Amino acid sequence: MDLLVPETLPQSLRRGIVSRNLMAGQRLFRQGDRAAALFVVTDGRLRLVRCVGESNLATVQIVQPGESLGEAALLVDAYPETAIAETATWVLGYPKSLLLAALNEHPSLAETAVLLLTRKIQELTLRLEWRDIPMARERLLQYFRHLARSASRNEILLDRPLKEIAVDLGFTPETLSRSLSRLEQEGAITRSGRSIRLQDASAA
Amino acid sequence: MDLLVPETLPQSLRRGIVSRNLMAGQRLFRQGDRAAALFVVTDGRLRLVRCVGESNLATVQIVQPGESLGEAALLVDAYPETAIAETATWVLGYPKSLLLAALNEHPSLAETAVLLLTRKIQELTLRLEWRDIPMARERLLQYFRHLARSASRNEILLDRPLKEIAVDLGFTPETLSRSLSRLEQEGAITRSGRSIRLQDASAA
DNA sequence: CGCATAGTTGACTACGCTCAACCCTGGTGG
DNA sequence: CCACCAGGGTTGAGCGTAGTCAACTATGCG
Numbered sequence: 001m002d003l004l005v006p007e008t009l010p011q012s013l014r015r016g017i018v019s020r021n022l023m024a025g026q027r028l029f030r031q032g033d034r035a036a037a038l039f040v041v042t043d044g045r046l047r048l049v050r051c052v053g054e055s056n057l058a059t060v061q062i063v064q065p066g067e068s069l070g071e072a073a074l075l076v077d078a079y080p081e082t083a084i085a086e087t088a089t090w091v092l093g094y095p096k097s098l099l100l101a102a103l104n105e106h107p108s109l110a111e112t113a114v115l116l117l118t119r120k121i122q123e124l125t126l127r128l129e130w131r132d133i134p135m136a137r138e139r140l141l142q143y144f145r146h147l148a149r150s151a152s153r154n155e156i157l158l159d160r161p162l163k164e165i166a167v168d169l170g171f172t173p174e175t176l177s178r179s180l181s182r183l184e185q186e187g188a189i190t191r192s193g194r195s196i197r198l199q200d201a202s203a204a
Numbered sequence: 205m206d207l208l209v210p211e212t213l214p215q216s217l218r219r220g221i222v223s224r225n226l227m228a229g230q231r232l233f234r235q236g237d238r239a240a241a242l243f244v245v246t247d248g249r250l251r252l253v254r255c256v257g258e259s260n261l262a263t264v265q266i267v268q269p270g271e272s273l274g275e276a277a278l279l280v281d282a283y284p285e286t287a288i289a290e291t292a293t294w295v296l297g298y299p300k301s302l303l304l305a306a307l308n309e310h311p312s313l314a315e316t317a318v319l320l321l322t323r324k325i326q327e328l329t330l331r332l333e334w335r336d337i338p339m340a341r342e343r344l345l346q347y348f349r350h351l352a353r354s355a356s357r358n359e360i361l362l363d364r365p366l367k368e369i370a371v372d373l374g375f376t377p378e379t380l381s382r383s384l385s386r387l388e389q390e391g392a393i394t395r396s397g398r399s400i401r402l403q404d405a406s407a408a
Numbered sequence: 409c410g411c412a413t414a415g416t417t418g419a420c421t422a423c424g425c426t427c428a429a430c431c432c433t434g435g436t437g438g
Numbered sequence: 439c440c441a442c443c444a445g446g447g448t449t450g451a452g453c454g455t456a457g458t459c460a461a462c463t464a465t466g467c468g
Contacts, residue, residue, distance in 0.1 A: 050333045052346055058336030060329050075322045080329070103314050110307050110314030117321035118279045124328040125264050125284070129254045131335045132262030132374060134425080136456070142256055161414065170336060175456055177416055338457080340424070365446065379424055381448055 001109045003040050003116065004066065004092065009109070013102040018093040022046075022085035028069075031082045035073035037093040040116070041065050044089025047164075050081045059167050061123060062086070068116050074100070086160065131170055136179045139169055141188060144198055154198040162194075205313045207244050207320070208270065208296065213313070217306040222297040226250075226289035232273075235286045239277035241297040244320070245269050248293025251368075254285045263371050265327060266290070272320050278304070290364065335374055340383045343373055345392060348402055358402040366398075 001008045006017055018037065022028060028039065031051055041063050048060040048069060060081055063069045072080050073096045103110050126146065133139040143165075148154045158165065166176040183189045190197050205212045210221055222241065226232060232243065235255055245267050252264040252273060264285055267273045276284050277300045307314050330350065337343040347369075352358045362369065370380040387393045394401045 050329075050336075052333050052337060053342060056337050056342070058333045060332050071322050071325055075319060075326065080326070100315060103318065104311040107308040107311055107314060110311060110318070111304060113318055114307065114314070114321065115279060117318065117325065118275050120325055121275055121321065121328065122279065122284070124325065124332065125254070127332055128264050128328065128335070129256050129262045131332070132254075133256060133260050134455090138257060138260070163414065172457060173415075174417085174458085178456090181416085338423085367446070376425060377447075378426085378449085382424090385448085 001106060001112055003094065003109075003112060004042055006092075010102050010106050012105075013094065013098050013109075016095045016098040018095075020091050020093060022089045022091070024085055024087050024089075026085050028083040028085065028091060029079050031079060033079045035070060035077055035079045035096070037070060037095045038068060038073050038099060039070045039083075039091045039093045040068050042090045042092060044085060044087045046083045046089055046091070047086050048081045048083055061120075061127065062168060066119075067123065068120055071117060071120070086164065127168075136171060136175050137183055137186075137188075140171075140176070140179045141183060143169060144189065144196060148198055156196045156198070158194040158196065205310060205316055207298070207313075207316060208246055210296075214306050214310050216309075217298065217302050217313075220299045220302040222299075224295050224297060226293045226295070228289055228291050228293075230289050232287040232289065232295060233283050235283060237283050239274060239281055239283045239300070241274060241299045242272060242277050242303060243274045243287075243295045243297045244272050246294045246296060248289060248291045250287045250293055250295070251290050252285045252287055265324075265331065266372060270323075271327065272324055275321060275324070290368070331372075340375060340379055341387055341390075341392075344380070344383045345387060347373060348393065348400060352402050360400045360402070362398040362400065 003009070006014045009017075020028065020039075022044070028046060029035075031049075043065055045065070046063045046069060048063060050058045050060055052058055061069075063083075069083055069091075070079060070093075072078075099113075103113060130139050130142055133142060144156060147156045162176055162180075163173045166173045169176070171179070180189075180191065184191055188199055190199065207213070210218045213221075224232065224243075226248070232250060233239075235253075247269055249269070250267045250273060252267060254262045254264055256262055265273075267287075273287055273295075274283060274297075276282075303317075307317060334343050334346060337346060348360060351360045366380055366384075367377045370377045373380070375383070384393075384395065388395055392403055394403065
């Protein structure tokens with residue numbers, strides 16, 4: 001069973017699926033909203049943002065197609081973060097109660113759910129790993145290397161504003177810009193606009 | 205079914221469970237090891253450490269009793285991090301193949317697995333949230349507030365060396381020490397040794 | 409053509425890191 | 439019982455890096 005292909009799902013769950021289309025900037029849910037459903041992105045991407053303290057914003061994750069968000073619905077009754085579409089985005093929503101019920105009745109669904117969550121854990125772990133690299137250039141380089149590995153090519157095309165990439169990595173846009181310059185002048189990368197090529201192929 | 209109570213598990217899985225006792229400092233598995241099993245901590249705690257680049261260590265998570273580690277085994281064939289016992293620790297290991305099989309046959313197990321993973325996602329998210337707070341005092345304060353909420357008391361007893369707490373939060377021990385001092389002199393907390401009391405009850 | 413926004417660069421600040429000395433506690437052995 | 443040592447913890451001085459504020463350029467869109 002594949003959560004993204006409703007035809008493969010049991011009737012009971014399929015009927016409850018909600019499909020939502022979001023414009024860039026639109027919110028799927030807000031921190032504190034009653035959490036009733038888990039979502040999976042089919043197209044586009046969403047940014048998960050947490051507000052902590054008085055004025056600190058934390059981007060927890062960028063959710064890409066095939067990944068889940070709002071799993072907290074399974075555990076607690078309020079979303080702990082806000083989900084904002086970064087581009088035009090399409091998501092499918094699975095009501096908590098129906099999903100848990102379907103899980104009990106259809107084991108093969110359980111397996112896909114487990115894999116979905118595991119993938120999310122890997123994503124989060126990766127972000128934490130980056131954050132533990134203190135020096136900006138180094139952190140950025142690791143990020144690029146990861147993208148390169150994912151694409152299995154060492155030419156990367158950044159498909160979104162550097163601004164956003166910056167906050168993902170925990171930088172200000174200025175710092176990102178400077179880091180890019182220095183990486184280039186140190187010969188670690190060459191860039192033209194948003195196309196980046198890694199020079200040394202040494203991966204972690 | 206409860207993964208931590210073998211009696212409640214199906215025979216097939218129960219037979220395959222491996223139980224391990226670790227001394228403080230001992231490694232359960234190392235980054236790159238063949239990943240064959242998912243573990244759950246029953247007692248003690250483990251630190252998940254990732255080595256990135258040449259000389260950067262990232263503590264991804266402290267795994268507490270009832271939490272899982274090594275879920276990556278379900279997705280990839282090598283552990284992406286090293287697991288080190290921080291104290292005497294007892295874990296149960298569930299071989300990947302048996303676990304997936306049992307998942308398919310015993311839906312109620314699937315539910316507990318899903319919840320387990322969801323909890324882990326929450327933990328990781330929390331850590332990321334902290335890391336996005338740039339100022340040390342503020343970050344530390346949020347950390348304390350979280351502990352206070354968990355204990356639903358605003359007196360906290362830190363049960364491990366400040367050293368370790370420091371690296372969890374992404375600080376050096378010196379910075380943590382200084383932040384503590386300043387929080388105290390600013391009146392946000394009072395402390396005697398490792399006992400911390402929060403002053404203002406304003407939570408996020 | 410002009411406006412809005414992304415991106416770049418500069419000057420300055422300030423925070424956390426590094427290195428070092430020091431205190432304090434707990435454990436060990438003479 | 440005390441001397442000694444090891445390790446955690448604290449404090450200080452100086453440095454370096456990223457953040458901030460600001461000006462300026464480039465790009466894309468109405």
